[in-house]
Amino acid sequence: MKYSVKQNGNALEVTVEGRLDTVSAPTLQSELEPMLHGIDELTFDFSKLDYISSAGLRTLLSAHKSLNMGGKTRVIHCNPVVKEVFAVTGFDKIMTIE
Numbered sequence: 001m002k003y004s005v006k007q008n009g010n011a012l013e014v015t016v017e018g019r020l021d022t023v024s025a026p027t028l029q030s031e032l033e034p035m036l037h038g039i040d041e042l043t044f045d046f047s048k049l050d051y052i053s054s055a056g057l058r059t060l061l062s063a064h065k066s067l068n069m070g071g072k073t074r075v076i077h078c079n080p081v082v083k084e085v086f087a088v089t090g091f092d093k094i095m096t097i098e
Helices: 025-036 054-066 080-089
Strands: 002-008 011-020 041-052 072-076
Touching: 002 025, 011 025, 011 054, 025 054, 041 054, 041 080, 054 072
Parallel strands: 011 041, 041 072
Antiparallel strands: 002 011
16 A cells, blocks of 8 residues: 645645555554644545455544544545445445545
């Protein structure tokens, strides 16, 4: 997994490439957590994400819960397989999937 982060004021965009699974998710979570202080809008760009596991979903949920009160999380550019994972697990009810 590779990732990059862009911050614009209170908005953070995280682009993830490859697989977000039990091997890579803990690394992303630990490195992302300190960046979330003061963030109101969190966007995950999954245009280059091939696969997400339950560990990856936990990372997204943890990041979402770390946002400022009332903060919003959205996921953009999912492939059909990843989008289906969000639908089956109900994550599409927690965050915006575009």
